[in-house]
Amino acid sequence: MKNLTYIFLLFIFACNEGQDEITVYNGRIESETVRISAKTVGDIDSVLVDEGESVKKGQLLAVINTDKTKLRKKIQQAQLNEIxxxxxxxxxxLKQLEAQLALGNLNLGKIENMLSKGAATQSQKDDIQTQVDVLMAKQTALKTQFNVIASKKEQLNATIDLTNLSIQDARIYAPINGVILSRFHTEGEGTAPGVPLFEMADLQKMTASIYVPLEELPDIQLSQSADIFISGKENSIKGSVSWIASESEFTPKTILTKETRNTLVYAVEISIENPDGLLKIGMPVDVSFAD
Structure with a gap:
């Protein structure tokens, strides 16, 4: 997410009426934006929304072609079947060898018993021992081969899982409720992981951003109520302080007066509910704080 608009302090002024002094800060309305990027490679089959369109969380925004990906999955599945x-x-x-080994060991035990009684020769015992040794060598080789194939099978399954995920990622959904601010691509264009497709924002939750001089900062606290005034509307809109910068900065370069350009100020953000859509991104506002 990023801030869509650059914020600046236009000017701070005071209205004096007897002993009362109200400080008014000028700023601009902004909204936190979400950039929606592609997660897979391919040509865009369809774009289903336009700029300025309101969308719901989970709504399908675009579809990326998956023909090549599905073909790759068929090849992977064939390899998996063979493995x-x-x-x-x-x-x-291995099961057959286990049965043969069991029989061979049984015969070896019998021949050893017979040999101890003089009913068999050492040569007979050696022949059976050789047979058992050969079977054990085969078993060891097959177990190694079995484990290698099992590892390849596991890797291929993981590859197919990634391919399935790539197919799923070809369908682009809205991550939040909001409005499409920008559409960067259209049907037929190629895309790849990380390439931006849309930018959107929840315009029902806006932020007024102002800059406050150091000497006035102690009068402003988190969650403090604020009044936001816009041109053409007599009554204020309520908001509350949601963030105060921990580090100062010089007044933005858009302020060119000698009196303010070298002033150290602190950025302050005021959260505002905007259910009626009165507030627009980039709109200038005046902000004052309740005592």
């Missing part, structure tokens, strides 16, 4: 078949085949071979 899964090999995996199953090796698993079956």
């Amino acid at each position: 899964s078949a090999n995996h199953a085949s090796i698993q079956a071979q």
Whole structure:
């Protein structure tokens, strides 16, 4: 998110009536914006909203073509099917070897017993031992192959998950309720992850931004009530202080008078509810604070 408009202090003036003094700060209305970017690569199939259009959170804004991505998924799925078949085949071979090893070890035990009684020869015992050793070597090799294929299968599954996510990301939805401020691309144009597609803002929640001199800053507190005046409206709009800068800065360069250009000031933001849409981005306002 970013601030759409640059904020500046136009001038601070006071109205004197007897002993009362009301300080009025000039500033501008702004709104926090959301930039919606593409998350996948492809040509834009459709853009479903125009600039200035109000949208709801979760509303479909645009669709990116996924033909190439879906084709890539078919290839990945075919590879996965082949690997899964090999995996199953090796698993079956391992089960067969386990049965052969069990039988071989049983025979080896019998021949060792017979050898101790003189009913068998060492050569017979060595032959069976060799058979068992060969089976164990095969089992070790198959287990290694089984684990390698299992790892490849896991990696390919993860790749397919990413491809599925890419297909899902081809549908662009509004992240908030608001208004489309800018549309950066149209149908047929190519896009890629990180490329901005839209910029939008919730115009029912606005901010008046002003600058306050150091000597007047102690009179302003967080959550303090504020009155916002706009041209053409007699009554003020209520707001409250939502942020006070912790560091000072020089008066913005748009202030060119000798009296103010070297003044250190603090940025202050006032949050304002804007359900009727009276406040517009960039609109100049006057702000005063309740005692």
